[in-house]
Amino acid sequence: MTKSAPSVICVLVVVLTSGVSSVGGGEDEPLEYRIERSAASSGFDGETCWVHARSGAIPPGGLGNPGTKPLVVMTMQKLLLSGSDVFYALHNLWTEDLGATWTEPKLQPVFERRTMGDDIEMTVCDFWPAWHAATGKLLGTGHTVWYQGNHVMPFRKRHTAYAVYDPGARAWLPWKELQMPDDPRFANAGAGCTQRYDLPDGDILLPISFKRPEDKVSSTTVVRCRFDGETLRYVEHGDELSIDVPRGFGEPSLAKFGERFFLTIRNDQKGYVASGPDGLRFDRPKPWTFDDGTELGNYNTQQHWVAHRGGLFLVYTRRGAGNDHVFRHRAPLFMARVDPARLCVIRATERVLVPERGARLGNFGVTDVAPDETWVTAAEWMQPRGVEKRGSDNRVWIAKIKWNLEPR
Numbered sequence: 001m002t003k004s005a006p007s008v009i010c011v012l013v014v015v016l017t018s019g020v021s022s023v024g025g026g027e028d029e030p031l032e033y034r035i036e037r038s039a040a041s042s043g044f045d046g047e048t049c050w051v052h053a054r055s056g057a058i059p060p061g062g063l064g065n066p067g068t069k070p071l072v073v074m075t076m077q078k079l080l081l082s083g084s085d086v087f088y089a090l091h092n093l094w095t096e097d098l099g100a101t102w103t104e105p106k107l108q109p110v111f112e113r114r115t116m117g118d119d120i121e122m123t124v125c126d127f128w129p130a131w132h133a134a135t136g137k138l139l140g141t142g143h144t145v146w147y148q149g150n151h152v153m154p155f156r157k158r159h160t161a162y163a164v165y166d167p168g169a170r171a172w173l174p175w176k177e178l179q180m181p182d183d184p185r186f187a188n189a190g191a192g193c194t195q196r197y198d199l200p201d202g203d204i205l206l207p208i209s210f211k212r213p214e215d216k217v218s219s220t221t222v223v224r225c226r227f228d229g230e231t232l233r234y235v236e237h238g239d240e241l242s243i244d245v246p247r248g249f250g251e252p253s254l255a256k257f258g259e260r261f262f263l264t265i266r267n268d269q270k271g272y273v274a275s276g277p278d279g280l281r282f283d284r285p286k287p288w289t290f291d292d293g294t295e296l297g298n299y300n301t302q303q304h305w306v307a308h309r310g311g312l313f314l315v316y317t318r319r320g321a322g323n324d325h326v327f328r329h330r331a332p333l334f335m336a337r338v339d340p341a342r343l344c345v346i347r348a349t350e351r352v353l354v355p356e357r358g359a360r361l362g363n364f365g366v367t368d369v370a371p372d373e374t375w376v377t378a379a380e381w382m383q384p385r386g387v388e389k390r391g392s393d394n395r396v397w398i399a400k401i402k403w404n405l406e407p408r
Contacts, residue, residue: 031310031337032404035353040074040093040102040377042395048078049382049394050105051087052193054365055375056129056138056165063136064167070369071096073138073165074377075127075172076105076396081383085152087125087145089113092171098369099398110163110174113147121147124161124175126192128365134202135229138165140172141206143190155213158188160206160223162232178206178225178232188213193363195253195304197261197279202227203235205279207252207263217248220265222280238280245269254279255305257312257340264288264303264314271298271316273343288314290347291339300328301362306374308403312338314345315353315376317362325390330360333378333399353399354378358390361397374401 041050053076058065065071073094080086089112091105113121127142140163146156160178165171180186189210197205204225211218219242224235241263243249251266261279265272276282288296288303297318306313317330333354337346353376354361364378376399380392 031308034402034404035351036400036402037354038099038398038400040095040099040396040398041105042393044382044388044392044394047082048080048088050076050091050379050396051079051381052076052126052363052365053377053379053396054128055367055377056131056140057367057369058131058138058165058167062131062167067096069096069098071167072099072367072369072375073129074102074396075108075129075140076379077111077125077127079381079383080150081385083150085125085145086147086150087123089123090127090172094170098373099375099400106170108172110172116146119149120153121150123147124163126190126363127161127163128191128193128195129165130196130198130367132198132202132204132227132229134198135227137227137229138167139163139204139227139232140165141191141194141196141232143192144177156188157213158190160189160191160208160232164230176231178223178234180223180234184212185219186210188215193251193253193302195255195366197254197256199279204232205254205261207254209248209250209252211248217242217244217246218250220249220252220263222252222254222263224280236280238278239276239282241265241274241282241285243267243272243285249285251302253302253304255307255312257307260340262305262312262338262340262343264305266300266302268300271296271301271303275340275343286343288316289344291342291344292347296345297329301330302364304364304366306335306366306376306401308374310403312340314338315364315366316345317360321356323356326356326358327360327381327384327387328362330362330381331356331358333361333364333376335376335401353401354397357392357395358387359392359394360387369400372403374403375399376401 129140163175336350359380
């Protein structure tokens with residue numbers, strides 16, 4: 001590790017899965033990969049747990065990474081088990097050897113809660129770091145959450161929060177809010193748990209959910225932003241997608257495959273998917289299904305993309321996997337190939353990325369580490385109490401998808 005790294009290193013077991021997948025669907029080229037699992041940390045204190053473990057990778061030669069391997073920076077934060085979505089300040093840890101060793105999580109003071117009034121505090125949560133190639137910066141996005149008496153306020157403002165990583169200090173710079181149009185519809189708007197797409201010219205397509213603070217149903221859209229390395233600015237937003245189902249659409253994630261963009265969206269009853277030509281305009285969202293027409297079984301939780309040059313994949317949780325004991329069926333964590341023309345999941349390609357050990361895994365992230373390696377990171381969320389009896393210990397899982405790029 002570098003001299004600036006903490007002296008305590010977290011070393012955990014690495015397990016190689018036995019399966020190697022070669023599948024078709026959507027492209028003529030078969031695509032082979034294997035899955036390796038490791039952990040960045042583990043251990044459970046019974047009162048709090050790590051959640052929202054997501055990473056960004058600074059490529060070799062990038063600012064702050066003179067090495068020959070990607071520098072992978074992870075953020076996560078503590079959750080209070082006795083509350084509902086009661087989060088504390090983001091912590092930072094990193095690896096310079098592709099996950100063989102990790103630093104200990106380090107508190108990021110810029111994300112400490114801010115006092116906003118009598119018994120009212122605000123912080124940032126649902127954060128996701130990702131490399132912005134055009135500026136050579138690691139940029140993280142999330143959203144704000146307000147508490148009163150340490151309970152989430154039912155009527156509150158919400159903004160997209162973003163921050164830039166300082167690789168020299170191994171720390172995040174003070175976070176800022178993305179300024180949206182002065183419209184009541186965007187008074188409660190944020191990019192929590194959303195997967196963005198960066199255009200070749202450096203513009204950012206950032207999915208968000210939004211509503212008036214008093215509304216009960218959210219809509220989703222994609223915001224085109226401009227980032228100069230310090231400030232993220234709104235340029236325009238695309239189609240406003242909505243559904244008349246409890247709580248509406250939330251936690252959208254975006255990917256591009258071939259010449260089209262794909263949006264996957266959370267809803268209380270079932271996950272939805274839409275596609276479009278430019279990342280701003282989309283066809284009508286449809287529920288996720290398998291290729292045989294049966295429902296995927298994902299509901300009330302997020303899904304994210306793994307987009308490889310040879311295939312498009314969805315990472316998700318679902319019913320029907322012997323997991324009725326898991327909160328909202330949020331484990332195990334699956335990955336399967338998507339048919340981009342039919343907008344469905346190819347059942348025969350489904351693989352378990354992260355196994356089920358009692359705790360939910362629904363809040364996770366995807367990181368493009370290298371052309372031949374993609375990581376999915378997920379922390380075991382230790383609610384409700386008692387999930388540890390099935391083996392969970394708040395492990396922060398790293399599922400490494402290692403692509404076979406050799407010509408056939």
